[in-house]
Each structure stands twice: as structure tokens, then as C-alpha cells.
Amino acid sequence: MGSGRVDDVFDALGDPGRRSLVREIAARGDATATELAAELPVTRQAVAKQLAVLAEAGLLRATRSGRETRYAVTPGPLRDAVAWMVEVGAAWDERLARLRDTAAR
């Protein structure tokens, strides 16, 4: 279980930017602040700050990886939604690769 308290969870998810970060991390499996900032019109520092809030609330799990911290969505209540995104995303990656190959013939 995460260490987050109720208020932390609601505060953390109350911000649309943080919600979209959770969705993005769920879609990728895991991500670093640098990877996420590369796709967003915000600085790495701003993303890192939001990720810290989400991790503090127990919504993300942080793992050190070299100089960077990788974040993944905490298993548990969000698991079904996350599993759906991961499964459907992977299925479309495979299908679209096949579509590209068949159309190229």
C-alpha cells in the first residue's frame, strides 16, 4: 500500500496536469521526468515536482535508475484502468505494424 493519505490523493489527482501525467505513465509502463518533459511544453523541473507530489500521495512508485528516478503507477485500485491501457496500446502497436507491412507490399 502507498503511504498517501486521503487528502494527498485527492489533491494529487485534482490537478489536470498531474492526471495527464498519471495517464501518460500508465500508457508507457514507466517513465522519467526527462522523458515526460520532452513531450510537454513544460520544464523537466516542473514535471519532476508534479511527479514527487504523485509519489508522495502513493499514486506512483519511484525507482532510482542511475541518475534518474523512474516512476510507475502504483498497483492496486488503478490497476484495471492501467492494465486496459497497456493491453490495448500493445495490441494496436502490433496491429499497426502489420498494417504498415501489408500495405507496403
Next chain:
Amino acid sequence: MEVEREVTVPAPPDEVWESLTEAERLEEWFANDVELDPREGGRGVFRWDDGDERRATVRELDPERRLVLDWDEGGAVAIELETVEDGTLVRVVETAPQFAAALELRVAAHAANAWAAVA
């Protein structure tokens, strides 16, 4: 909640459209066995070799531009084509209504309750 993916296919939109709407072509990339009546309101049946089967109704069909299928079990998939320099950009958005905004809030509430229980 939705998943969005895109790919550029090195073929013109009319050829890619055939891959999206003709059963034989769909069997090359989407599912192992396909039946599809490609018109608005038309029905589709998609079967995979692992035993999975999904049925759908065509909600929108705008030739060489946009195809939307509503899955019988809920959710939908929209596929849009756009001509680009090196072929056709195919953009897919699959949505899961069971994880729509209101339900995401419920997930958050469940999360909060779960954490409250161990606090």
C-alpha cells in the same frame, strides 16, 4: 480514458481504406477471421485464433477518411486517415467508456478509501 496510436503507411489513402473495410484485407492485420458490412449501421464480427471474439456496429463511415466502430461490449475505436508526403497517416483512438471521466473519479475514491483503511 483512451489509447491513441498512429503510424504512417507507405500507400495512398484509397488502398489503406481497403485494408480497413474489406474483410479479406482486415484479416491481414487486424483479426484472423473477419466479417464486416462496411456501411453506417453495418455489423462486424472479429475473431482471433486465441478464441477471442468481438462484435461491433459501424457508427461512422467516411470513405478514405474516418471509420468508427462501437464495440458491443462497450467502448469504441475511431480510425482516421490523412494524406501525408510519404503515404497515409493512420490515427487510431480506442476509448473505454467504463473508464470515462466519472469512473476515473470513482477509481480515485476507491484508492482514497483503500488508503484510508490502512491509515
